[in-house]
Amino acid sequence: MTAIDTARLKQMFDAIAVAIEADKDRLCQLDGVIGDADHGIAMELGFNAVRDALAPLDLAAVEPTALLNTAAKSFLNAVGASSGPLYATAFMRAAAAVKGKAALEGADVIALFQAMAQGIKDRGKAEIGEKTMIDAWQPAAEAAAAAHAAGKSLAESLDAALAAAERGAEATKDMIAAKGRSSRLGERSLGHIDPGAASAVTVIAAMRKSLT
Ligand code: ADP
Ligand code: MG
Numbered sequence: 001m002t003a004i005d006t007a008r009l010k011q012m013f014d015a016i017a018v019a020i021e022a023d024k025d026r027l028c029q030l031d032g033v034i035g036d037a038d039h040g041i042a043m044e045l046g047f048n049a050v051r052d053a054l055a056p057l058d059l060a061a062v063e064p065t066a067l068l069n070t071a072a073k074s075f076l077n078a079v080g081a082s083s084g085p086l087y088a089t090a091f092m093r094a095a096a097a098v099k100g101k102a103a104l105e106g107a108d109v110i111a112l113f114q115a116m117a118q119g120i121k122d123r124g125k126a127e128i129g130e131k132t133m134i135d136a137w138q139p140a141a142e143a144a145a146a147a148h149a150a151g152k153s154l155a156e157s158l159d160a161a162l163a164a165a166e167r168g169a170e171a172t173k174d175m176i177a178a179k180g181r182s183s184r185l186g187e188r189s190l191g192h193i194d195p196g197a198a199s200a201v202t203v204i205a206a207m208r209k210s211l212t
Contacts, residue, residue: 003103004211006059006067012210013054013071017047019206020199027202030195034182039195042081049078063102068095068112082180083196086120086133093119106154109211110144113161117141130178131189133196140165140204155212158204165204169197 020027020043027040053074057067068091076088097115098108117137126132128139143164147157172194177183182194 003105004064004109005103006057006062006064008211009064009067009104010054010057010059012207013047013050015210016203016206017044017051019202020044020047023199023202027195027199030193030198033192034177034185034189035195036181038081039083039199042079042083043199046075046079046084046087049074063100064098064104065095065100068092068098082124083133083199086124086196089119089123090116091119093122106157107148109154110148110157113144113158113207114141124179126179129175131172131175131182131194131197132177132179133194133200135172135175135194136165136168136197136200136204139168140200155208158208158212162201162204162208165197165201169193169201172197 020040024040024044027043028037031037031039050071053070054067057070059067072088072091072095075091076084078084079087093115094112097111098104101108104112117134117140120126120137121134124132124134126134128135140161144157144161147160148154152160170193173191175190175194176187177185177189177194180196182189
């Protein structure tokens with residue numbers, strides 16, 4: 001595998017923006033059932049802001065850490081919904097995880113991915129089973145790390161992450177929301193996929209496609 005440089009990371013964010021845009025209506029619909037129907041809009045605003053913030057960067061002159069911190073800041077400034085600080089923290093932690101690297105090897109991408117999930121978890125204080133994006137991100141990060149540790153390629157590891165995220169998002173249907181806006185619904189949140197878990201699958205799928 002050739003190392004992933006800032007140009008590839010920018011492509012990754014562009015790919016996420018495209019994927020989220022295509023998924024926006026579904027994400028708003030899911031959020032309409034157990035939240036306030038803005039999740040697709042929030043994610044689109046965030047990733048469009050990232051795209052705009054990364055566009056003028058001189059990619060030959062910035063390191064992955066600076067690019068990821070720019071992404072974090074622009075996402076945070078653009079998104080007023082809960083997903084704003086959650087993904088901003090994810091990108092800030094990703095930036096810290098690859099500090100000092102000019103380009104990322106497979107192990108660095110796995111570390112970046114795990115840092116994102118841990119950042120979301122630390123920021124939102126959600127545990128598995130509380131019907132949030134953590135139900136997709138945490139198993140995805142664990143699956144990626146396990147596959148990598150077992151000697152699998154980055155592509156195989158991110159395949160495993162995506163499959164785990166999909167299973168995790170599907171499983172939120174049978175959970176009662178315990179964090180975030182939808183927790184006010186209590187048992188009425190049962191039977192519906194969590195919008196943040198659904199968008200996590202979209203983000204992870206775009207990352208997998210653009211990084212492998
Ligand atoms: P808001 O609820 O402010 O409208 P969004 O609609 O953008 O924000 O995002 C809602 C999603 O955010 C939820 O579906 C859930 O996945 C996620 N979320 C909310 N609170 C938390 C939390 N404390 N930890 C992790 N994820 C959370
Ligand atoms: Mg919402």
